[in-house]
Amino acid sequence: MFSYDSFLAGKIQQLKDAGSYRYFLEVNKSAQHFPHFYYLNNERVQRSAVNWCSNDYLCMSTHEEVIGKLSHTAYKSGTGSSGTRNISGTTIYHKELETTLARWHKKEAALLFNGAYAANVTTLQTLAKNIPGLIFISDEHNHASIIEGMRGCKNEKKIFRHNDTVHLEEILQSIPADHPKLIVFESVYSMSGTISPVKEIAALAKQFNALTYIDEVHGVGLYGDTGAGILERGDLQTEIDIVNGTLSKAIGVFGGYIAASSVVIDFVRSYGSGFIFTTSLPPAICSAANKSIQLIQQNAGWRNEFHRNVLLLRRALQENDVVFNQNDSHITAVPVKDANRCRQVANELLEKQGVYLQPINFPTVPVGEECLRIIITARHQPKHINHLAHSLNKILNGHNQAYRTELPAIGTPIGEGEE
Numbered sequence: 001m002f003s004y005d006s007f008l009a010g011k012i013q014q015l016k017d018a019g020s021y022r023y024f025l026e027v028n029k030s031a032q033h034f035p036h037f038y039y040l041n042n043e044r045v046q047r048s049a050v051n052w053c054s055n056d057y058l059c060m061s062t063h064e065e066v067i068g069k070l071s072h073t074a075y076k077s078g079t080g081s082s083g084t085r086n087i088s089g090t091t092i093y094h095k096e097l098e099t100t101l102a103r104w105h106k107k108e109a110a111l112l113f114n115g116a117y118a119a120n121v122t123t124l125q126t127l128a129k130n131i132p133g134l135i136f137i138s139d140e141h142n143h144a145s146i147i148e149g150m151r152g153c154k155n156e157k158k159i160f161r162h163n164d165t166v167h168l169e170e171i172l173q174s175i176p177a178d179h180p181k182l183i184v185f186e187s188v189y190s191m192s193g194t195i196s197p198v199k200e201i202a203a204l205a206k207q208f209n210a211l212t213y214i215d216e217v218h219g220v221g222l223y224g225d226t227g228a229g230i231l232e233r234g235d236l237q238t239e240i241d242i243v244n245g246t247l248s249k250a251i252g253v254f255g256g257y258i259a260a261s262s263v264v265i266d267f268v269r270s271y272g273s274g275f276i277f278t279t280s281l282p283p284a285i286c287s288a289a290n291k292s293i294q295l296i297q298q299n300a301g302w303r304n305e306f307h308r309n310v311l312l313l314r315r316a317l318q319e320n321d322v323v324f325n326q327n328d329s330h331i332t333a334v335p336v337k338d339a340n341r342c343r344q345v346a347n348e349l350l351e352k353q354g355v356y357l358q359p360i361n362f363p364t365v366p367v368g369e370e371c372l373r374i375i376i377t378a379r380h381q382p383k384h385i386n387h388l389a390h391s392l393n394k395i396l397n398g399h400n401q402a403y404r405t406e407l408p409a410i411g412t413p414i415g416e417g418e419e
């Protein structure tokens with residue numbers, strides 16, 4: 001007889017053998033002391049460490065006005081929305097946030113989801129299942145949620161080499177001109193930190209009459225004059241049809257969304273199962289996210305400080321002989337290329353140095369591309385940066401050189417358009 005438990009246990013053991021089994025650290029998050037947090041070590045003793053893998057890029061999850069807005073709206077409206085959008089779950093806060101998002105992305109309308117993952121899966125599947133013969137043309141490095149969205153329908157999929165517009169053009173040429181097609185890509189790739197050639201992709205889409213879909217999850221809040229993302233920075237907001245974003249990273253709250261033309265939004269709203277049949281976001285979450293976006297729009301200086309920190313981090317890594325993958329974004333990956341070693345280095349960093357860097361293993365990255373992905377935030381200070389670089393050198397390279405407390409002065413802050 002088939003033994004369900006032993007089958008599943010065997011699958012788990014496979015992950016453990018490969019070094020890619022996931023162990024969760026129970027983070028006792030502190031709004032006051034961020035990027036420091038507390039945790040209990042194996043001996044159940046409370047320790048403190050510096051978080052180097054939070055996506056709270058601008059520290060908005062700890063911003064007093066955002067917390068205040070969330071608390072105040074929860075007090076007025078209660079905790080949950082208690083309904084799907086169609087059945088009492090559309091509040092004034094949902095509409096207010098959708099209006100803000102649409103304006104921010106220079107689109108006619110926006111639609112909220114319970115995460116960008118849900119937004120990707122639902123939107124891609126809803127378009128593909130309803131537009132006859134729609135072909136997906138997808139970048140090979142697209143996020144798991146995009147792959148899952150495409151996998152869930154029978155439509156043909158064509159994969160182009162990462163950021164390779166020559167290959168993309170070849171694929172477009174191979175498809176009959178009157179065939180519906182959707183080019184799906186990201187603005188900032190979450191693991192490699194590469195930025196896509198949006199302008200070139202948009203031009204090809206126009207030439208071949210393809211619809212375009214961009215995941216701006218790691219661009220929103222961090223690029224462009226008002227923080228609307230890579231499209232805003234490149235003055236390309238009207239060139240791409242559908243934008244996907246998250247409220248959970250730079251915005252520091254929770255949820256996801258798409259922004260597009262009124263007809264696209266009305267269509268996904270009307271046909272998208274993953275939108276229709278689920279309880280809507282809590283009103284307090286919507287109003288806190290709205291507040292956070294307003295603050296992000298008004299405070300371009302925060303983005304400058306953030307990008308200045310990225311520069312400081314990379315300088316410190318270089319000075320401490322820590323190899324990292326070069327890119328033009330804010331994501332800094334230190335290649336380790338072995339799952340077990342990646343975990344072992346991460347454990348030592350936490351236990352010996354008070355540095356929390358989650359190992360990035362398969363399936364988040366392909367086997368052999370395991371890395372430590374460093375996410376800096378606006379609140380990491382030079383002392384944190386130096387400690388991290390020194391710790392990585394010590395654990396990764398086995399060096400124990402003198403602790404450098406100061407970095408050389410860096411140049412002028414990076415302007416929004418210069419990156």
Ligand SMILES: Cc1ncc(COP(=O)(O)O)c(C=O)c1O
Nearest residue numbers: 115116117143190217246248256
């Ligand atoms: C590129 C990309 N898209 C989508 C998502 C999903 O975002 P959310 O956490 O809002 O569901 C992530 C999350 O890590 C991501 O990195």
